[in-house]
Amino acid sequence: MSVVFRAVLPIPPSVNESLQPVRLPGGALRLAHTAEARRWASKAHLLLxxxxxxxxxxxxxxAMRLKVHVATIASDGGNRLKLLEDALVKARVIGDDRQIAEWEIVKVVGDGEPRxxxxxxxxxxxxxxxxxxxLAIAENKQGKRKAGRS
Incomplete structure (x- = not known):
């Protein structure tokens, strides 16, 4: 099947740069997005x-194909995937990141601006x-929940 969606976005921050531990009341820890991750997500949302x-x-x-343009060979393209998937859902490009059945990630080193x-x-x-x-079962359940709220 042919490509039906194309976009060029700034490169998302890596997982290490996008999550930080936050202490909740009561002392429990959870992971939250960093300010850098929130800025990237906001910019990506507007572009999408x-x-x-x-x-x-x-x-x-x-099927999703990513061509990740990075400055150096040390940069990891795969650990930037989750923020990107979340941005696609938030902008209503896709319904749910669980839909992605195939990933292809191509890393291009030193080709201009990271993107x-x-x-x-x-x-x-x-x-x-x-x-x-x-997916059809999950969509059916979601539709029934929405209908119950009406």
Missing amino acids: LTVRRPTELRRGPL VEVELRQASLAEHPELAQR
């Missing part, structure tokens, strides 16, 4: 809102029947 977001990407299994090129397409239902079935 300017790109055509086809509604067909909000259902069914998806990530995102491409999405619908994945083959035949190649991912179990995921397609589970």
Whole structure:
């Protein structure tokens, strides 16, 4: 299937730069996004809102291709994935990050400004029947919950 969504975003901060422990009342610890992660997410959200977001990407299994342009070989492209997936959901490009059935990550070193090129397409239902079935069940349950609130 052909690519139905393309966007170029600033490179997300790594997991190490995007999460910090926060002590809750009572002494328990949890992880929260850093100020840097929140700034990136806000900027990515605004950029994604300017790109055509086809509604067909909000259902069914998806394939995502990332071309991560980094300054040095030491930079890890894979540990930047979660913030990017969350931004795609928040901007309603995709319905849920659980839809992503295939990931392809290409690292490009020293090619100008650090950035990530995102491409999405619908994945083959035949190649991912179990995921397609589970997504349909989850979507049905969510629809029933929304209908119950009306």
